[in-house]
Amino acid sequence: MTESRPHALFSFGTLMDERVQTALFGRPVPSSPASLAGYTTRPQPITDPAVIAASGLDVHLTLERRIGAAVEGVVLHLTDQDLAAADAYEVDDYARRRVLLSSGESVWAYLDAKPLRPAARIVIVGDSIAYGRCDPQGGWAAHLAAAHIAENEAAHRVFNLAIPGSTLTGVSEQTPPLLAPRLPDTLLVAAGINDSAVPLAATEAHVDGLAHIADNLGSLAAIAMRHNARLVVAGPTWVDEERTRDYEGLRFTEARALALRECMQAWCDENYVDYLDMWEPLRDKPELLVDGVHPTPEGHQTLYKHLDALSR
Known part of the structure; x- marks a missing residue:
């Protein structure tokens, strides 16, 4: 027993x-x-x-x-x-x-249960989608920041520290020294799609990022806890693999993005961490993607509305 x-x-x-x-x-x-x-x-x-x-x-x-x-x-x-x-x-x-x-x-x-509703100071770390690439208005993160700060201009802050091209490994390494000056109570992680990329040609140097998702999320959870910040993980968005091109010898596929989604959600469920599923808003809507991976301005607005409904 x-x-x-x-x-x-x-x-x-x-x-x-x-x-x-x-x-x-x-x-x-x-x-x-x-x-x-x-x-x-x-x-x-x-x-x-x-x-x-x-x-x-x-x-x-x-x-x-x-x-x-x-x-x-x-x-x-x-x-x-x-x-x-x-x-x-x-x-x-x-x-x-x-x-x-x-x-x-x-x-x-x-x-x-709505993870961003009680938040005051939110730090976003992530990749080019979180950064707002392909949207001159700054993407879904900028929409989130505008709405959040408008609720309480004196106390609410959003710091978008996303870096295009980042993997979860990179995010977990870059984040620790960035948090203390910003006094975060919420760490919103929006990365991982670059971990799912596969090489177009076999190479011994390529490391499968999906094999390290749990370790990197665990590291980010420990970083958040040191600041008494709530970790919130945003999952990957839908990938239109018919339009993804060669990204410096790498390619994004729907199957790998789905494997990333499953891995991230399973880790969050197991470790009592908030997971925001971002897949459905863009699924089978290629017109909302610029290149099969990055959302259009309308795609970013769609993602923001979905995120707001999930977390507020």
Whole structure:
């Protein structure tokens, strides 16, 4: 029989109530005081009757990012079974993710399921599509920045650090020194299509980028955690391989892009990281691609609308 693992879960709301704990876990659970810096709270309406019955409240609290703020609460010490019960208790508006307490301890917490909705300062790292190539307006990232900053000009920022041609390996190597001055609370990674490219001619020097996706995403997750930033991974967009040309001896194919999509999504699911699927908006719409890979201005606008719907 597999022994239950211990889990640490930060709570600042109804899970602190011993009556709720008894209803969920069958007993009050061990806890210790804790503080979560860089967050504040806002009300979250609840409609699930079972959750309302357990807590006695139809409005709970959810976390939102704010520099200089802190949320006081407790760390609950749970078993596998307890954690599963807590997951079942939290409604679909919440997602369990890793956060860094003021003490430096990494613990679970329930955050807004829409990953960019509670964000204030977003850093985007990625490739030429995230950079906005082929769109004089700056691509989907520029549309995101305009909308996000307009919501709160004083507190909201978006820093687009995407570099055309980047692979996930390059992004994981280039990102660490760039984050501290920008005080990010969200790291949005939009790269990987260059990892899927295959050489047109056999060469011993070519490294299959798909074999290193998990390692690079793991590295980026560790980088984000050091800044208590939420990692959000944007998957690849559709590739029209009938129009992709020779990119310095490399070629992009739909099959490899789909393999990248599957690999990235599986890693995010396994590691409780937010994954934004960007495939469908451009699928089978070659008119929204300039060269089979890079979106047109209209394609970038389509991607932004899709991203906004997924994350807000």
